[in-house]
Amino acid sequence: MYDAIVVGARCAGAPTALLLARKGYKVLLLDRGTFPSDMPFSNHYVHQTGSARLKRWGLLDALKASNCPPILTNHFDYGAFSLTGSPVPAEGGVTEAFAPRRIKLDPILVDGAVKSGAELREGFSAQEVLFEDGRVVGIRGHEKNGPMVTEKARITIGADGMFSMVAKAVEAPEYKTGPALEGSWYAYFSGVPMVGWHLWLRPGNVIFAYNTNDNLSLIGVAFAARDLPTVRANIEKHHSAVIAQHAPELWERMQAGKRESRYVGGAIPSHVRKPYGPGWALVGDAGYQKDPCTASGITDAFGSAEWLADAIDAGFSGRQPLEEALAAYEQTRNNTELPYFDLTTQLAALEPPPPEVQQLLEALRGNPEQRSRFFGMLAHTVPVPEFFSPENMQAIFSKQKQAANS
Numbered sequence: 001m002y003d004a005i006v007v008g009a010r011c012a013g014a015p016t017a018l019l020l021a022r023k024g025y026k027v028l029l030l031d032r033g034t035f036p037s038d039m040p041f042s043n044h045y046v047h048q049t050g051s052a053r054l055k056r057w058g059l060l061d062a063l064k065a066s067n068c069p070p071i072l073t074n075h076f077d078y079g080a081f082s083l084t085g086s087p088v089p090a091e092g093g094v095t096e097a098f099a100p101r102r103i104k105l106d107p108i109l110v111d112g113a114v115k116s117g118a119e120l121r122e123g124f125s126a127q128e129v130l131f132e133d134g135r136v137v138g139i140r141g142h143e144k145n146g147p148m149v150t151e152k153a154r155i156t157i158g159a160d161g162m163f164s165m166v167a168k169a170v171e172a173p174e175y176k177t178g179p180a181l182e183g184s185w186y187a188y189f190s191g192v193p194m195v196g197w198h199l200w201l202r203p204g205n206v207i208f209a210y211n212t213n214d215n216l217s218l219i220g221v222a223f224a225a226r227d228l229p230t231v232r233a234n235i236e237k238h239h240s241a242v243i244a245q246h247a248p249e250l251w252e253r254m255q256a257g258k259r260e261s262r263y264v265g266g267a268i269p270s271h272v273r274k275p276y277g278p279g280w281a282l283v284g285d286a287g288y289q290k291d292p293c294t295a296s297g298i299t300d301a302f303g304s305a306e307w308l309a310d311a312i313d314a315g316f317s318g319r320q321p322l323e324e325a326l327a328a329y330e331q332t333r334n335n336t337e338l339p340y341f342d343l344t345t346q347l348a349a350l351e352p353p354p355p356e357v358q359q360l361l362e363a364l365r366g367n368p369e370q371r372s373r374f375f376g377m378l379a380h381t382v383p384v385p386e387f388f389s390p391e392n393m394q395a396i397f398s399k400q401k402q403a404a405n406s
Contacts, residue, residue: 001026001152001153001154002026002027002028002119002138002151002152002153002154003020003025003026003027003153003154003155003316004016004017004020004025004026004027004028004153004154004155004156004157004312005027005028005030005138005139005151005152005153005155005156005157006020006027006028006029006030006118006157006159007030007126007139007156007157007158007159007160007165007166008030008031008158008159008160008161008164008284008286009029009030009031009033009035009106009109009110009113009120009122009159010031010039010102010106010109010159010161010284010301011105011106011109011284011297011298011301011302012159012283012284012285012286012301012302012304012305013029013031013157013159013160013283013284013305014029014106014109014110014112014113015053015057015109015112015113015301015302015305015306015309016157016159016283016305016308016309017029017113017116017118018057018109018112018113018116018118019057019116019305019306019309019310020118020309020312020313021113021116021117021118022116022117023309023313025312025313025316026119027113027117027118027119028118028119028121028151028153029110029113029114029118029119029120029121030121030124030126030139030141031110031120031121031122031123031124032123032124032125032126033122033123034122034123035106035107035110035122036103036104036106036107037103037106038101038102038103039102039106040264041264041265041266041268042102042297042298043099043184043186043208043218043220043292043295043297044099044100044101044102044105044212044218044298045097045098045099045197045210045295045296045298045299046063046097046098046099046100046105046298046299046302047087047090047097047295047296047299047378047379047380048087048089048090048094048095048096048097048376048379048380048381049090049091049299049302049303049379049380049381050097050298050299050302050303050380051090051094051096051097051098052090052091052092052094053302053303053306054302055092055094056091056092057112058112059108059109059112062108062111062112063098063100063104063105063108064098066100066104066105066108066213067213067214067215068098068099068100068101068104068211068212068213069098069211070096070097070098071096071097071098071099071196071197071210071211072086072095072096072097072196073085073086073195073196073197074086074087074196074197074199074375074378075196075197075198075199076199076201077198077199077200077201077247078201078353078361079201079202079246081361081362081365083361083364083365083371083374083375084196084371085368085371085372085374085375086372086375087372087375087376087378087379087381087382088372088373088375088376088379088381088382089381090379090380090381097197097379099197099210099211099212099218100212100213101212101213101214104213105298121143123143123144124141124142124143125141125142125143125144126139126140126141126160126165126166127139127140127141127142127148127165128140128141128169129156129165129166129169129170129280130150130152134278135278135279136155136156136169136170136277136278136279136280137152137153137156137279138150138151138152138153138156139151139156154279154316155279155280155281155312155322156279156280156281157280157281157282157283157308158170158280158281158282158283158286158287159282159283159284159286160286161284161285161286162268162269162271162285162286162289164282164285164286166280166282166286167273167282167286167287170277170280172273172274172275172277172282172287173273173274174271174272174273174274175272175273175274176270176271176272176338176341177269177270177271177272178269178270178271178345179225179269180225180228180267180268180269180291181224181225181291181345181348181349181350182206182222182223182224182225182267182291182293182348182349182350183222183223183225183228183231183232183265183266183267184206184208184220184221184222184223184265184266184267184292184293185220185221185231185235185239185263185264185265185266186208186218186219186220186221186263186264186265187218187219187220187239187259187260187261187262187263187264188212188216188217188218188219188259188260188261189216189217189218189219189254189257189258189259189260190215190216190217190257190258190260191256191257191258192209192217192219192250192253192254192256192257193211193215193217194209194210194211194217196210197210198210198250200246200247200250202246203350203351203352204223204224204227204350205221205222205223205224205242205246205350206221206222206293206350207219207220207221207222207242207243207246207247207250208220208221208222208295209250216260217257219243219250219254220239220265221238221239221242221243222293222350223238223242223350224349224350225267228267235263235265236263239263268289268291268292269289270289270290270291270341270345271288271289272287272288272289272334272338272341273286273287273288274330275287275288275304275308275326275329275330275333276323276326276327276329276330281308281311281312281326281329283301283304283305283308284300284301284304284305285297285301287304287333288300288304288333288337288341290340290341290344290345291344291345291347291348293344293347293348293350294340294343294344294347294378296340296344296378296380299380300337303333303336303337303380304333307329307332307333308329310329311325311326311328311329312325312326314328336383339383339384339385340380340384342384343384359397360393360396362400363396363397363399363400364396366399366400366403367396367399367400370392370395370396370399373387373392374387
């Protein structure tokens with residue numbers, strides 16, 4: 001009998017297992033894959049807030065040692081002008097973002113969980129969620145070519161991604177859903193080093209580029225949903241054409257480099273699910289998934305892992321009724337993430353900024369402090385409601401007016 005079974009050992013599941021094990025709980029961590037292994041579609045990005053959590057967990061040095069360069073600056077090209085700067089630092093003064101390949105990051109997380117005391121079973125396929133009297137009590141599954149086994153726990157945690165078997169089995173209610181608004185494809189290139197996080201934002205497209213492990217750069221293009229049938233017919237052609245048109249300087253540099261991988265990508269819908277119920281909880285993409293255009297999926301997963309582990313500990317330790325603690329987990333997640341969800345949904349449409357947003361972006365050009373806060377909003381170091389508060393908007397436009405009159 002375990003205290004917790006975690007189904008899925010990637011960016012949400014492994015940290016949840018790590019944190020629960022460090023609190024003294026008996027944790028079984030399961031994944032159908034083995035490690036190291038890659039993820040077929042992940043933008044890799046770990047914002048400064050995610051880096052701060054890795055530092056707090058004692059894993060940031062291992063990430064740095066994986067030959068993954070830090071990302072300190074943002075460069076957003078809107079066509080008529082660009083915004084450049086560094087986000088407001090995260091907790092502990094962390095200024096670095098990273099874009100590690102999942103074949104490098106995920107083993108670091110899994111190894112951290114195992115060293116913290118979690119039991120790992122790789123190559124294990126969870127097939128069924130077990131119920132007794134309406135309450136989840138564990139799972140049934142098997143290792144590759146192995147017999148079916150039953151494992152029970154006080155709580156079963158679905159960290160098994162957007163198509164979560166656990167979420168489906170418990171019929172987790174969804175209260176925010178949406179179709180895919182854009183699709184993106186990327187490949188790895190050598191000989192095209194980048195400095196910082198680069199975005200070229202155009203109506204109907206976004207180009208994104210940054211360094212990842214082993215002297216490679218990830219270079220991708222997002223396409224509006226209406227264009228996806230055409231794009232899928234020849235991804236390389238459309239990927240190249242958009243970069244050549246909207247980022248010619250990047251395109252020239254790519255001609256001197258070499259593509260080292262196939263193109264990877266796709267389009268995903270969004271959802272927000274109720275993340276707990278009798279004997280079960282959801283974490284990461286299983287409970288909350290938004291469009292990848294803000295590159296925050298990994299950072300979100302790290303945050304939800306901490307909030308869920310704290311809630312389970314509060315319930316199991318008796319400091320708080322478990323259901324009450326899990327309800328607080330849902331509220332914390334929603335208060336923190338839903339404003340970001342709504343912002344991301346707006347950005348994912350890849351439409352030209354409305355006039356008021358264009359005015360804001362113009363005002364940020366001459367305001368380094370607020371530009372840093374703008375980038376911090378995307379890095380999760382400045383809350384979305386705080387940045388867009390009437391008081392902050394007034395401060396930004398008042399400073400712009402003062403500068404114009406001086």
